[in-house]
Amino acid sequence: MSHRLATKIEAILYLKGQPLSLSEIAEYAGCDRTEVKEALIELIHDYAHRDSALEVVETPEGYTLQLRSTFHNLMQNLxxxxxxxxxxxxxxxxxxxxxxxxxxxxxxxxxxxxxxxxxxxxxxxxxxxxxxxxxxxxxxxxxxxxxxxxxxxxxxxxxxxxxx
CATH class of the missing domain: 1.10.10.10 (Winged helix-like DNA-binding domain superfamily/Winged helix DNA-binding domain)
Known part of the structure; x- marks a missing residue:
């Protein structure tokens, strides 16, 4: 259950393309905030341990899926x-x-x-x-x-x- 929820949250963060609060994510995912928090921790952990250009981070505005800062120069060029x-x-x-x-x-x-x-x-x-x-x-x-x-x-x- 949790892994599928993490994948669903990943899709939500990608499609929205902007920071979202726990409540917003829970609403989109159709589950409660506690489940979202656990799945987000799993997602953040997954991204931290895979060789990916993306990362899931918590910002003051909420959680977001973004390009790792090491790739910002590449993004400017492309x-x-x-x-x-x-x-x-x-x-x-x-x-x-x-x-x-x-x-x-x-x-x-x-x-x-x-x-x-x-x-x-x-x-x-x-x-x-x-x-x-x-x-x-x-x-x-x-x-x-x-x-x-x-x-x-x-x-x-x-x-x-x-x-x-």
Whole structure:
């Protein structure tokens, strides 16, 4: 149970891409704070003992999954300077799940996604089309995204529908 919860929390921290409190994590994971605390300790311990570029740390704002500080210089060289990590994760979500509705994206990434989408549209990495019912927008990556990140297309493996 605990190991599966640790994996679920890892996914939550990755997808949210921002520090989360114990209560927030417990709410997303559907369990209580004590279970979250134990699973987080396990997760922090796992990351500390594996040769990973990532680490799980407790910050004043909450728990977060982040790049180890030793890799920050590499990140500066690889990521377009105008994109923050949050915007980059939002872009990754759109690339993997697109076309995705803006509503679904905000559910996945939090309300900060509105600003990030605006930024990504202005930079030309994302295209926004109003949905037929006019309530939200469809979001998908543009040719500029594929050119910049030197991708022909995303691997087909990622696009297979989930088994029902």
């Amino acid at each position: 990521i377009p300077p105008e994109l923050g990590v949050g915007a980059l994760r939002t872009l990754a979500a759109i690339a993997l799940k697109g076309p995705i509705s803006q509503t679904e994206l905000v559910d996945l990434r939090g309300s900060g996604a509105y600003q990030q989408v605006q930024e990504l549209v202005e930079l030309g990495y994302v295209r926004k089309r109003r949905q037929a019912d006019g309530r939200s927008y469809w979001l998908q990556v543009t040719d500029k995204f594929y050119q910049y990140f030197q991708l022909q297309e995303l691997p087909q493996v990622l696009e297979q529908p989930a088994q029902s």
